Amino acid sequence: MKILYFAWIREKVGCESEEISLSEEIETVNDLIEWISSREPKYANAFSDLRAVRVAVNMEFAQFDKRIKNNDEIAFFPPITGG
Amino acid sequence: MKILYFAWIREKVGCESEEISLSEEIETVNDLIEWISSREPKYANAFSDLRAVRVAVNMEFAQFDKRIKNNDEIAFFPPITGG
Amino acid sequence: MIRVQHQDFDPGKELQDLTSNNKNIGGLASFIGLVREFSNDQKLDSMTLEHYPGMTEKMLLAIESQALNQWPLDASLIIHRYGCLNPGDRIVMVATASSHRQAALESCTFLIDWLKTEAPFWKLEKYKGIETYEWVKPTSKDTQKTKRWKSR
């Protein structure tokens, strides 16, 4: 699974993207965020206020309860500010 | 007094503009049109349907009952069609 | 700024000139009107725009000034051509610049609606393959669009 981070979320986690292998207990975006946050404090910090986080699954905006698969591309970013 | 004609009114009267000296009994645009029309059939023809004629006095749209003076510039034209 | 002229103009240059000295312009709206090849289902050979020199400039300045009063604009431009034009030719250009995009967009629409209905021009259309020509009549549809702005 490819995970992308943008804007200040990218800055907080310190990387633009990463590849992970999804474990079976991760079924939704929410599960993924919980797992990511558990890894290191910088991740927990980036996802500490989920009201400021948006997600896209395979380049489509999604809700946090969206079910995800291992070959999905998941992107986390702040609310868009437009062009 | 300078009189200007535009578009098909210009075509019907056969000239773009003319200078006339206003006689005293001509007090309004209506009087002027009556006087112009009395001169030659081509003028009478141009002013035969006043619903299709508009007038400007000194470059301002005016009504036919507008009072005019000898140094005014009067223009007759069809309804404008815009740019 | 308003210009009534026969010669063509360069939209890119006009837009550049309008904003070049003001870095606080956030939005630049513009509209360019072109001569359409087909009119009343007939193929157009040429369109001649007759106008009333002096009165045209006066009315264009007045409407530009109204737009400048009504919206917070940093710059505005109206260019209107007259004379004989061919299909594809530019007829008119309106451009409005503002720090607020809505002001630029609304005032641009306001000005072109006015120009297309109230500007003192008369159109003579010549069609391909026909000797006669026709003075275009105003459409009631267009006049209503301008009324929409007046009633605001």
Added chain:
Amino acid sequence: MIRVQHQDFDPGKELQDLTSNNKNIGGLASFIGLVREFSNDQKLDSMTLEHYPGMTEKMLLAIESQALNQWPLDASLIIHRYGCLNPGDRIVMVATASSHRQAALESCTFLIDWLKTEAPFWKLEKYKGIETYEWVKPTSKDTQKTKRWKSR
């Protein structure tokens, strides 16, 4: 047509290309968004637009396609820049061409309203004389403008 690019573009050339092969276009509306020198009462040094390559293009194509369905357009263009831009720089251009001016004007407004609020970009602003920078927050005012179109 949509383009997401870092490099600048030439508005005059873009407008010319959009209409050059169609003499039945009567109106060409356009909007150019520029970087403003002052933002939040602070003098801007630069603005960096971050985007999501792939998703940006996908969303721009989708909104262009929606405009093409909603209005009788002959041509449309969206160009959006990303990366580091300075005050006065062009950010975005929208152009729509139609035989009907109202279609061109309305769709241009629709597209720029959408782009300014819903396009997947994030703005980082750096100010003159300050070391820090700021990620711009979305304004509720802008979001409401897009809602206006959705409820139609």
